[in-house]
Amino acid sequence: DTGVSQDPRHKITKRGQNVTFRCDPISEHNRLYWYRQTLGQGPEFLTYFQNEAQLEKSRLLSDRFSAERPKGSFSTLEIQRTEQGDSAMYLCASSPGQGPAKNIQYFGAGTRLSVL
Amino acid sequence: AQTVTQSQPEMSVQEAETVTLSCTYDTSESDYYLFWYKQPPSRQMILVIRQEAYKQQNATENRFSVNFQKAAKSFSLKISDSQLGDAAMYFCAYRTPNTGNQFYFGTGTSLTVIP
Numbered sequence: 094d095t096g097v098s099q100d101p102r103h104k105i106t107k108r109g110q111n112v113t114f115r116c117d118p119i120s121e122h123n124r125l126y127w128y129r130q131t132l133g134q135g136p137e138f139l140t141y142f143q144n145e146a147q148l149e150k151s152r153l154l155s156d157r158f159s160a161e162r163p164k165g166s167f168s169t170l171e172i173q174r175t176e177q178g179d180s181a182m183y184l185c186a187s188s189p190g191q192g193p194a195k196n197i198q199y200f201g202a203g204t205r206l207s208v209l
Numbered sequence: 210a211q212t213v214t215q216s217q218p219e220m221s222v223q224e225a226e227t228v229t230l231s232c233t234y235d236t237s238e239s240d241y242y243l244f245w246y247k248q249p250p251s252r253q254m255i256l257v258i259r260q261e262a263y264k265q266q267n268a269t270e271n272r273f274s275v276n277f278q279k280a281a282k283s284f285s286l287k288i289s290d291s292q293l294g295d296a297a298m299y300f301c302a303y304r305t306p307n308t309g310n311q312f313y314f315g316t317g318t319s320l321t322v323i324p
Contacts, residue, residue, distance in 0.1 A: 097253070124310065135213070135300050135314030136254075149311065184254070188310075196242050196261075196304065198312060202253040 097201035118187030128184040215315035230286045232301030241305040248298040296322045
């Protein structure tokens, strides 16, 4: 078990560019979450997948944001036409659908996005 | 709306001493879960301890324990025999199965451990 893996760890981009982040959850975890964390704040929920189905989306997830989990394993988060306000840490978490740990979310180390 | 409040942006503790981090939450639900997560600098968040609301007994994990006061909607974390490795940002989080699967996080408390 290698934990939740996120790639890249850091991304610097220019305003207006598109960026894509990847998250590999713990194997056999069917639930996957994306959060955004800005400096001095706790993580804020963006979206949730159960297997390949995107079941919940936050109002924070504007039209420029899209997330996918095509095969129910890894997930990608894409931001189109990035803005300076998108600069943040993007966290991915996963959890099992059953068992004693079903209510625990396991976090990756995050992708830090800087929009210049 | 569910909100989680951590009123202590920063705390410090002498090594080997005890420190308590505060957390309050607002909810109308009766079934929910509470968590404390630790986020060391530039590292991933890890679960410290969790509490199910239906359990009256306070959760304990080695040097970490909670004081869960359901009526007061309070969920404080006590760290005993503090160690240098405890220095981190600590986040209180809340989840209820009735409003989806997301966690609601507080703004965090930065803990410094003084040698």
